[in-house]
């Protein structure tokens with residue numbers, strides 16, 4: 001350790017939790033910073049020790065709408081192309097800094113438009129793609145991967161900013177995700193790896209008190225690449241559930257769908273021909289001074 005500290009903020013979106021730092025914070029080795037402070041046993045303190053990643057945010061308040069470049073450094077030091085819950089956190093962070101309710105978030109997966117309202121933050125998530133080149137799938141894959149066995153799990157592969165292998169099961173809680181997911185996450189068919197997302201139908205009666213109403217509902221669990229474990233929510237995963245449900249004939253709607261990971265409730269819209277949206281709550285937890293590891 002150098003003895004240098006930086007002030008970070010801790011946020012979560014439906015319990016997918018992140019440290020947030022301005023991009024010009026003096027952190028020469030971002031991967032080392034994320035590995036140190038995201039560790040679930042020895043990382044940053046708080047209600048839950050550690051975090052699911054560090055968001056380095058570069059704000060341009062003079063743009064109209066304001067723009068933020070979002071870089072998510074994950075607990076293993078990798079950089080994710082997109083993060084739905086991280087984008088919601090980014091939008092709230094930018095709104096607090098500028099007073100703006102509309103924010104454009106620049107990500108490696110493209111620009112994402114976000115709107116911050118008291119009832120939740122909505123992020124435009126782009127169009128889900130099943131195209132093998134977009135997921136991406138291995139070059140010898142002969143078409144999209146739809147309801148296909150991969151390492152014992154029947155999955156549908158879709159890119160919603162990052163790759164997801166979605167498996168529909170009777171009960172997400174009955175699956176030992178930490179055992180089932182790693183072979184799929186590392187399967188040869190996914191040359192860049194994949195997040196592994198489980199989904200099962202939920203009845204509307206399962207809605208938590210105060211949850212936004214929606215005509216169809218799924219429960220969701222996701223094992224995330226980069227975290228290398230289950231997170232309490234995954235926004236790109238929630239969009240992947242709805243996109244895969246439509247693609248496999250389980251759902252036929254352009255309207256809102258409630259998707260409930262363990263950390264809360266999200267509302268997803270996947271139009272037949274247009275960008276998906278993700279809506280959900282964001283909370284700012286605290287501010288903390290953290291040591292910067294030597295580079």
Ligand SMILES: N[C@@H](CCC[C@H](N)C(=O)O)C(=O)O
Nearest residue numbers: 080083084085162234235236
């Ligand atoms: N939690 C995120 C997804 C973050 C990226 C993922 N771990 C990957 O590497 O693909 C979300 O809310 O979308």
